[in-house]
Amino acid sequence: MNLTSSRIAINLTSSRIAINLTSSRIAINLTSSRIAINLTSSKIAINLTSSKIAINLTSSKIAINLTSSKIAINLTSSKIAINLTSSKIAIDLTSSKIAINLTSSRIAINLTSSRIAINLTSSRIAINLTSSRIAINLTSSRIAINLTSSRIAINLTSSRIAINLTSSRIAINLTSSRIAINLTSSRIAINLTSKNINYEYLEFGxxxxxxxxxxxxxxxxxxxxxxxxxxxxx
Incomplete structure:
Protein backbone atom coordinates (compact mmCIF):
# COMPACT_ATOMS: atom_id res chain seq x y z
CA MET A 1 0.00 0.00 0.00
CA ASN A 2 1.50 3.28 -1.05
CA LEU A 3 0.71 6.29 1.02
CA THR A 4 1.76 9.07 -1.29
CA SER A 5 -0.97 11.65 -1.06
CA SER A 6 -0.38 15.29 -0.26
CA ARG A 7 -1.36 14.83 3.35
CA ILE A 8 -1.16 11.69 5.32
CA ALA A 9 -1.96 11.61 8.99
CA ILE A 10 -1.20 8.55 11.01
CA ASN A 11 -2.25 9.97 14.31
CA LEU A 12 -1.73 7.28 16.84
CA THR A 13 -3.71 8.11 19.92
CA SER A 14 -4.45 5.85 22.86
CA SER A 15 -5.50 2.50 21.47
CA ARG A 16 -7.12 4.21 18.56
CA ILE A 17 -5.27 5.37 15.56
CA ALA A 18 -6.11 7.26 12.51
CA ILE A 19 -4.81 5.16 9.74
CA ASN A 20 -7.27 3.26 11.34
CA LEU A 21 -5.78 1.59 14.31
CA THR A 22 -8.59 0.28 16.42
CA SER A 23 -7.53 -0.74 19.91
CA SER A 24 -4.19 -2.43 19.40
CA ARG A 25 -5.19 -3.55 15.97
CA ILE A 26 -4.33 -1.77 12.83
CA ALA A 27 -6.22 -1.41 9.62
CA ILE A 28 -3.38 -1.13 7.17
CA ASN A 29 -3.47 -4.77 6.37
CA LEU A 30 -4.05 -5.81 9.88
CA THR A 31 -3.70 -9.28 11.18
CA SER A 32 -4.24 -9.22 14.92
CA SER A 33 -1.47 -7.21 16.50
CA ARG A 34 0.77 -7.90 13.55
CA ILE A 35 0.73 -5.65 10.58
CA ALA A 36 1.95 -5.95 7.08
CA ILE A 37 3.63 -2.64 6.68
CA ASN A 38 6.39 -4.25 4.81
CA LEU A 39 8.97 -2.14 3.21
CA THR A 40 10.80 -2.95 0.06
CA SER A 41 14.55 -3.11 -0.14
CA SER A 42 16.74 -0.43 -1.63
CA LYS A 43 14.71 2.74 -1.20
CA ILE A 44 12.37 2.08 1.63
CA ALA A 45 9.79 4.54 2.38
CA ILE A 46 8.82 6.01 5.52
CA ASN A 47 10.47 8.73 3.55
CA LEU A 48 9.42 11.51 5.80
CA THR A 49 9.97 14.58 3.70
CA SER A 50 8.99 18.17 4.45
CA SER A 51 6.57 19.71 6.88
CA LYS A 52 5.72 18.20 10.19
CA ILE A 53 5.90 14.55 10.84
CA ALA A 54 5.08 12.72 13.93
CA ILE A 55 3.83 9.64 12.73
CA ASN A 56 1.92 12.52 11.33
CA LEU A 57 3.05 12.04 7.81
CA THR A 58 2.22 15.42 6.36
CA SER A 59 4.12 16.36 3.26
CA SER A 60 3.91 16.65 -0.47
CA LYS A 61 5.60 13.36 -1.02
CA ILE A 62 5.40 10.66 1.59
CA ALA A 63 6.09 7.16 0.58
CA ILE A 64 5.30 4.24 2.74
CA ASN A 65 5.82 1.60 0.18
CA LEU A 66 4.26 -1.42 1.68
CA THR A 67 5.33 -4.41 -0.29
CA SER A 68 6.37 -7.91 0.68
CA SER A 69 7.83 -9.19 3.92
CA LYS A 70 6.45 -8.71 7.35
CA ILE A 71 6.61 -5.84 9.74
CA ALA A 72 5.27 -5.95 13.22
CA ILE A 73 3.91 -2.68 14.47
CA ASN A 74 2.32 -3.40 17.76
CA LEU A 75 0.64 -0.25 18.91
CA THR A 76 -0.99 -0.50 22.27
CA SER A 77 -2.48 2.32 24.30
CA SER A 78 -1.10 5.67 25.39
CA LYS A 79 -0.25 8.59 23.21
CA ILE A 80 1.35 8.17 19.87
CA ALA A 81 2.55 10.60 17.33
CA ILE A 82 5.36 8.91 16.06
CA ASN A 83 4.68 8.75 19.66
CA LEU A 84 5.00 5.03 19.89
CA THR A 85 4.30 4.53 23.53
CA SER A 86 3.61 1.89 26.07
CA SER A 87 3.98 -1.81 25.62
CA LYS A 88 5.95 -3.13 22.72
CA ILE A 89 6.16 -1.54 19.34
CA ALA A 90 8.11 -3.41 16.76
CA ILE A 91 8.67 -1.98 13.34
CA ASP A 92 10.66 -4.71 11.71
CA LEU A 93 11.67 -3.60 8.30
CA THR A 94 12.77 -6.97 7.16
CA SER A 95 14.12 -6.30 3.68
CA SER A 96 16.87 -4.11 5.07
CA LYS A 97 16.90 -5.66 8.49
CA ILE A 98 15.71 -2.78 10.57
CA ALA A 99 14.40 -3.17 14.06
CA ILE A 100 12.77 -0.31 15.89
CA ASN A 101 11.66 -1.44 19.28
CA LEU A 102 9.86 1.27 21.14
CA THR A 103 9.15 0.30 24.71
CA SER A 104 8.64 3.03 27.25
CA SER A 105 6.16 5.37 28.85
CA ARG A 106 6.36 8.17 26.41
CA ILE A 107 8.59 8.25 23.37
CA ALA A 108 8.19 10.96 20.80
CA ILE A 109 10.17 10.99 17.61
CA ASN A 110 9.24 14.08 15.73
CA LEU A 111 10.72 14.19 12.31
CA THR A 112 10.45 17.71 10.99
CA SER A 113 12.07 19.47 8.04
CA SER A 114 12.34 19.46 4.32
CA ARG A 115 14.20 16.22 4.00
CA ILE A 116 14.40 13.76 6.80
CA ALA A 117 15.51 10.31 6.25
CA ILE A 118 14.08 7.37 7.77
CA ASN A 119 15.34 6.48 4.33
CA LEU A 120 15.70 2.82 4.85
CA THR A 121 18.05 1.66 2.17
CA SER A 122 19.37 -1.89 2.30
CA SER A 123 21.39 -1.45 5.42
CA ARG A 124 21.12 -2.27 9.03
CA ILE A 125 19.43 0.01 11.45
CA ALA A 126 18.80 -0.87 15.04
CA ILE A 127 16.90 1.65 17.08
CA ASN A 128 16.06 0.12 20.38
CA LEU A 129 13.97 2.48 22.44
CA THR A 130 13.40 1.19 25.92
CA SER A 131 12.26 2.89 29.08
CA SER A 132 15.56 2.43 30.86
CA ARG A 133 17.91 2.68 27.94
CA ILE A 134 17.53 4.02 24.47
CA ALA A 135 20.25 3.42 21.98
CA ILE A 136 20.15 5.18 18.67
CA ASN A 137 23.28 4.44 16.76
CA LEU A 138 23.38 6.77 13.83
CA THR A 139 26.30 6.40 11.50
CA SER A 140 26.67 7.96 8.08
CA SER A 141 27.60 4.72 6.36
CA ARG A 142 24.96 2.52 7.85
CA ILE A 143 21.92 4.55 8.40
CA ALA A 144 18.70 5.39 7.07
CA ILE A 145 17.78 7.97 9.52
CA ASN A 146 20.21 10.19 7.72
CA LEU A 147 20.59 13.10 10.03
CA THR A 148 23.99 14.34 9.05
CA SER A 149 26.76 12.82 6.99
CA SER A 150 28.81 12.27 10.09
CA ARG A 151 28.84 9.53 12.63
CA ILE A 152 26.55 9.85 15.57
CA ALA A 153 26.17 7.60 18.55
CA ILE A 154 23.51 8.64 21.00
CA ASN A 155 22.65 6.69 24.09
CA LEU A 156 19.52 8.00 25.70
CA THR A 157 18.36 6.87 29.10
CA SER A 158 15.00 7.93 30.46
CA SER A 159 11.36 7.09 30.74
CA ARG A 160 10.21 10.08 28.78
CA ILE A 161 12.07 10.88 25.66
CA ALA A 162 11.49 13.24 22.80
CA ILE A 163 13.75 13.12 19.80
CA ASN A 164 13.36 15.88 17.29
CA LEU A 165 15.28 15.38 14.11
CA THR A 166 15.68 18.20 11.64
CA SER A 167 17.60 18.39 8.40
CA SER A 168 20.04 21.18 9.23
CA ARG A 169 20.30 20.36 12.87
CA ILE A 170 19.72 17.51 15.19
CA ALA A 171 17.69 18.11 18.29
CA ILE A 172 17.51 15.45 20.93
CA ASN A 173 15.21 16.40 23.72
CA LEU A 174 15.53 14.20 26.73
CA THR A 175 12.69 14.64 29.15
CA SER A 176 13.17 12.22 31.98
CA SER A 177 12.79 14.29 35.16
CA ARG A 178 12.70 17.14 32.76
CA ILE A 179 16.07 17.12 31.05
CA ALA A 180 16.46 18.55 27.59
CA ILE A 181 19.61 18.24 25.51
CA ASN A 182 19.41 19.96 22.17
CA LEU A 183 22.20 19.10 19.79
CA THR A 184 22.56 21.38 16.81
CA SER A 185 25.03 21.34 13.95
CA SER A 186 26.64 24.65 14.88
CA ARG A 187 26.59 24.42 18.64
CA ILE A 188 25.36 22.33 21.50
CA ALA A 189 22.72 23.59 23.86
CA ILE A 190 22.03 21.71 27.04
CA ASN A 191 18.91 22.71 28.86
CA LEU A 192 18.73 21.25 32.32
CA THR A 193 15.37 21.70 33.92
CA SER A 194 15.32 19.57 37.01
CA LYS A 195 14.30 20.98 40.35
CA ASN A 196 14.83 24.74 40.22
CA ILE A 197 17.63 24.69 37.71
CA ASN A 198 17.31 25.66 34.11
CA TYR A 199 20.60 26.42 32.42
CA GLU A 200 21.32 27.12 28.82
CA TYR A 201 24.52 27.37 26.82
CA LEU A 202 24.93 30.51 24.77
CA GLU A 203 26.82 30.93 21.51
CA PHE A 204 29.21 33.41 23.08
CA GLY A 205 30.79 30.79 25.31
Missing part, protein backbone atom coordinates in the same frame (compact mmCIF):
# COMPACT_ATOMS: atom_id res chain seq x y z
CA UNK A 206 28.71 31.83 28.26
CA UNK A 207 25.89 30.38 30.19
CA UNK A 208 22.94 31.91 31.89
CA UNK A 209 20.55 30.59 34.45
CA UNK A 210 16.99 31.27 33.47
CA UNK A 211 15.61 30.69 36.95
CA UNK A 212 14.90 33.54 39.33
CA UNK A 213 17.06 33.66 42.43
CA UNK A 214 19.87 31.62 40.90
CA UNK A 215 23.04 32.57 39.06
CA UNK A 216 22.45 34.95 36.21
CA UNK A 217 25.54 34.57 34.03
CA UNK A 218 28.52 32.26 34.18
CA UNK A 219 31.30 31.47 31.73
CA UNK A 220 31.68 28.01 30.24
CA UNK A 221 33.95 25.80 32.28
CA UNK A 222 31.89 25.84 35.42
CA UNK A 223 30.70 22.97 37.52
CA UNK A 224 27.30 23.23 39.12
CA UNK A 225 25.78 21.61 42.14
CA UNK A 226 22.20 20.43 42.18
CA UNK A 227 21.11 23.57 43.97
CA UNK A 228 22.52 25.77 41.23
CA UNK A 229 25.62 27.02 43.01
CA UNK A 230 28.88 27.19 41.14
CA UNK A 231 31.67 24.95 42.31
CA UNK A 232 34.14 26.07 39.68
CA UNK A 233 33.85 28.71 37.01
CA UNK A 234 35.77 31.16 34.92
Missing amino acids: QMKNTCIGQINLVRVGFVLRGDGTVIRGH
Whole structure:
Protein backbone atom coordinates (compact mmCIF):
# COMPACT_ATOMS: atom_id res chain seq x y z
CA MET A 1 0.00 0.00 0.00
CA ASN A 2 1.50 3.28 -1.05
CA LEU A 3 0.71 6.29 1.02
CA THR A 4 1.76 9.07 -1.29
CA SER A 5 -0.97 11.65 -1.06
CA SER A 6 -0.38 15.29 -0.26
CA ARG A 7 -1.36 14.83 3.35
CA ILE A 8 -1.16 11.69 5.32
CA ALA A 9 -1.96 11.61 8.99
CA ILE A 10 -1.20 8.55 11.01
CA ASN A 11 -2.25 9.97 14.31
CA LEU A 12 -1.73 7.28 16.84
CA THR A 13 -3.71 8.11 19.92
CA SER A 14 -4.45 5.85 22.86
CA SER A 15 -5.50 2.50 21.47
CA ARG A 16 -7.12 4.21 18.56
CA ILE A 17 -5.27 5.37 15.56
CA ALA A 18 -6.11 7.26 12.51
CA ILE A 19 -4.81 5.16 9.74
CA ASN A 20 -7.27 3.26 11.34
CA LEU A 21 -5.78 1.59 14.31
CA THR A 22 -8.59 0.28 16.42
CA SER A 23 -7.53 -0.74 19.91
CA SER A 24 -4.19 -2.43 19.40
CA ARG A 25 -5.19 -3.55 15.97
CA ILE A 26 -4.33 -1.77 12.83
CA ALA A 27 -6.22 -1.41 9.62
CA ILE A 28 -3.38 -1.13 7.17
CA ASN A 29 -3.47 -4.77 6.37
CA LEU A 30 -4.05 -5.81 9.88
CA THR A 31 -3.70 -9.28 11.18
CA SER A 32 -4.24 -9.22 14.92
CA SER A 33 -1.47 -7.21 16.50
CA ARG A 34 0.77 -7.90 13.55
CA ILE A 35 0.73 -5.65 10.58
CA ALA A 36 1.95 -5.95 7.08
CA ILE A 37 3.63 -2.64 6.68
CA ASN A 38 6.39 -4.25 4.81
CA LEU A 39 8.97 -2.14 3.21
CA THR A 40 10.80 -2.95 0.06
CA SER A 41 14.55 -3.11 -0.14
CA SER A 42 16.74 -0.43 -1.63
CA LYS A 43 14.71 2.74 -1.20
CA ILE A 44 12.37 2.08 1.63
CA ALA A 45 9.79 4.54 2.38
CA ILE A 46 8.82 6.01 5.52
CA ASN A 47 10.47 8.73 3.55
CA LEU A 48 9.42 11.51 5.80
CA THR A 49 9.97 14.58 3.70
CA SER A 50 8.99 18.17 4.45
CA SER A 51 6.57 19.71 6.88
CA LYS A 52 5.72 18.20 10.19
CA ILE A 53 5.90 14.55 10.84
CA ALA A 54 5.08 12.72 13.93
CA ILE A 55 3.83 9.64 12.73
CA ASN A 56 1.92 12.52 11.33
CA LEU A 57 3.05 12.04 7.81
CA THR A 58 2.22 15.42 6.36
CA SER A 59 4.12 16.36 3.26
CA SER A 60 3.91 16.65 -0.47
CA LYS A 61 5.60 13.36 -1.02
CA ILE A 62 5.40 10.66 1.59
CA ALA A 63 6.09 7.16 0.58
CA ILE A 64 5.30 4.24 2.74
CA ASN A 65 5.82 1.60 0.18
CA LEU A 66 4.26 -1.42 1.68
CA THR A 67 5.33 -4.41 -0.29
CA SER A 68 6.37 -7.91 0.68
CA SER A 69 7.83 -9.19 3.92
CA LYS A 70 6.45 -8.71 7.35
CA ILE A 71 6.61 -5.84 9.74
CA ALA A 72 5.27 -5.95 13.22
CA ILE A 73 3.91 -2.68 14.47
CA ASN A 74 2.32 -3.40 17.76
CA LEU A 75 0.64 -0.25 18.91
CA THR A 76 -0.99 -0.50 22.27
CA SER A 77 -2.48 2.32 24.30
CA SER A 78 -1.10 5.67 25.39
CA LYS A 79 -0.25 8.59 23.21
CA ILE A 80 1.35 8.17 19.87
CA ALA A 81 2.55 10.60 17.33
CA ILE A 82 5.36 8.91 16.06
CA ASN A 83 4.68 8.75 19.66
CA LEU A 84 5.00 5.03 19.89
CA THR A 85 4.30 4.53 23.53
CA SER A 86 3.61 1.89 26.07
CA SER A 87 3.98 -1.81 25.62
CA LYS A 88 5.95 -3.13 22.72
CA ILE A 89 6.16 -1.54 19.34
CA ALA A 90 8.11 -3.41 16.76
CA ILE A 91 8.67 -1.98 13.34
CA ASP A 92 10.66 -4.71 11.71
CA LEU A 93 11.67 -3.60 8.30
CA THR A 94 12.77 -6.97 7.16
CA SER A 95 14.12 -6.30 3.68
CA SER A 96 16.87 -4.11 5.07
CA LYS A 97 16.90 -5.66 8.49
CA ILE A 98 15.71 -2.78 10.57
CA ALA A 99 14.40 -3.17 14.06
CA ILE A 100 12.77 -0.31 15.89
CA ASN A 101 11.66 -1.44 19.28
CA LEU A 102 9.86 1.27 21.14
CA THR A 103 9.15 0.30 24.71
CA SER A 104 8.64 3.03 27.25
CA SER A 105 6.16 5.37 28.85
CA ARG A 106 6.36 8.17 26.41
CA ILE A 107 8.59 8.25 23.37
CA ALA A 108 8.19 10.96 20.80
CA ILE A 109 10.17 10.99 17.61
CA ASN A 110 9.24 14.08 15.73
CA LEU A 111 10.72 14.19 12.31
CA THR A 112 10.45 17.71 10.99
CA SER A 113 12.07 19.47 8.04
CA SER A 114 12.34 19.46 4.32
CA ARG A 115 14.20 16.22 4.00
CA ILE A 116 14.40 13.76 6.80
CA ALA A 117 15.51 10.31 6.25
CA ILE A 118 14.08 7.37 7.77
CA ASN A 119 15.34 6.48 4.33
CA LEU A 120 15.70 2.82 4.85
CA THR A 121 18.05 1.66 2.17
CA SER A 122 19.37 -1.89 2.30
CA SER A 123 21.39 -1.45 5.42
CA ARG A 124 21.12 -2.27 9.03
CA ILE A 125 19.43 0.01 11.45
CA ALA A 126 18.80 -0.87 15.04
CA ILE A 127 16.90 1.65 17.08
CA ASN A 128 16.06 0.12 20.38
CA LEU A 129 13.97 2.48 22.44
CA THR A 130 13.40 1.19 25.92
CA SER A 131 12.26 2.89 29.08
CA SER A 132 15.56 2.43 30.86
CA ARG A 133 17.91 2.68 27.94
CA ILE A 134 17.53 4.02 24.47
CA ALA A 135 20.25 3.42 21.98
CA ILE A 136 20.15 5.18 18.67
CA ASN A 137 23.28 4.44 16.76
CA LEU A 138 23.38 6.77 13.83
CA THR A 139 26.30 6.40 11.50
CA SER A 140 26.67 7.96 8.08
CA SER A 141 27.60 4.72 6.36
CA ARG A 142 24.96 2.52 7.85
CA ILE A 143 21.92 4.55 8.40
CA ALA A 144 18.70 5.39 7.07
CA ILE A 145 17.78 7.97 9.52
CA ASN A 146 20.21 10.19 7.72
CA LEU A 147 20.59 13.10 10.03
CA THR A 148 23.99 14.34 9.05
CA SER A 149 26.76 12.82 6.99
CA SER A 150 28.81 12.27 10.09
CA ARG A 151 28.84 9.53 12.63
CA ILE A 152 26.55 9.85 15.57
CA ALA A 153 26.17 7.60 18.55
CA ILE A 154 23.51 8.64 21.00
CA ASN A 155 22.65 6.69 24.09
CA LEU A 156 19.52 8.00 25.70
CA THR A 157 18.36 6.87 29.10
CA SER A 158 15.00 7.93 30.46
CA SER A 159 11.36 7.09 30.74
CA ARG A 160 10.21 10.08 28.78
CA ILE A 161 12.07 10.88 25.66
CA ALA A 162 11.49 13.24 22.80
CA ILE A 163 13.75 13.12 19.80
CA ASN A 164 13.36 15.88 17.29
CA LEU A 165 15.28 15.38 14.11
CA THR A 166 15.68 18.20 11.64
CA SER A 167 17.60 18.39 8.40
CA SER A 168 20.04 21.18 9.23
CA ARG A 169 20.30 20.36 12.87
CA ILE A 170 19.72 17.51 15.19
CA ALA A 171 17.69 18.11 18.29
CA ILE A 172 17.51 15.45 20.93
CA ASN A 173 15.21 16.40 23.72
CA LEU A 174 15.53 14.20 26.73
CA THR A 175 12.69 14.64 29.15
CA SER A 176 13.17 12.22 31.98
CA SER A 177 12.79 14.29 35.16
CA ARG A 178 12.70 17.14 32.76
CA ILE A 179 16.07 17.12 31.05
CA ALA A 180 16.46 18.55 27.59
CA ILE A 181 19.61 18.24 25.51
CA ASN A 182 19.41 19.96 22.17
CA LEU A 183 22.20 19.10 19.79
CA THR A 184 22.56 21.38 16.81
CA SER A 185 25.03 21.34 13.95
CA SER A 186 26.64 24.65 14.88
CA ARG A 187 26.59 24.42 18.64
CA ILE A 188 25.36 22.33 21.50
CA ALA A 189 22.72 23.59 23.86
CA ILE A 190 22.03 21.71 27.04
CA ASN A 191 18.91 22.71 28.86
CA LEU A 192 18.73 21.25 32.32
CA THR A 193 15.37 21.70 33.92
CA SER A 194 15.32 19.57 37.01
CA LYS A 195 14.30 20.98 40.35
CA ASN A 196 14.83 24.74 40.22
CA ILE A 197 17.63 24.69 37.71
CA ASN A 198 17.31 25.66 34.11
CA TYR A 199 20.60 26.42 32.42
CA GLU A 200 21.32 27.12 28.82
CA TYR A 201 24.52 27.37 26.82
CA LEU A 202 24.93 30.51 24.77
CA GLU A 203 26.82 30.93 21.51
CA PHE A 204 29.21 33.41 23.08
CA GLY A 205 30.79 30.79 25.31
CA GLN A 206 28.71 31.83 28.26
CA MET A 207 25.89 30.38 30.19
CA LYS A 208 22.94 31.91 31.89
CA ASN A 209 20.55 30.59 34.45
CA THR A 210 16.99 31.27 33.47
CA CYS A 211 15.61 30.69 36.95
CA ILE A 212 14.90 33.54 39.33
CA GLY A 213 17.06 33.66 42.43
CA GLN A 214 19.87 31.62 40.90
CA ILE A 215 23.04 32.57 39.06
CA ASN A 216 22.45 34.95 36.21
CA LEU A 217 25.54 34.57 34.03
CA VAL A 218 28.52 32.26 34.18
CA ARG A 219 31.30 31.47 31.73
CA VAL A 220 31.68 28.01 30.24
CA GLY A 221 33.95 25.80 32.28
CA PHE A 222 31.89 25.84 35.42
CA VAL A 223 30.70 22.97 37.52
CA LEU A 224 27.30 23.23 39.12
CA ARG A 225 25.78 21.61 42.14
CA GLY A 226 22.20 20.43 42.18
CA ASP A 227 21.11 23.57 43.97
CA GLY A 228 22.52 25.77 41.23
CA THR A 229 25.62 27.02 43.01
CA VAL A 230 28.88 27.19 41.14
CA ILE A 231 31.67 24.95 42.31
CA ARG A 232 34.14 26.07 39.68
CA GLY A 233 33.85 28.71 37.01
CA HIS A 234 35.77 31.16 34.92
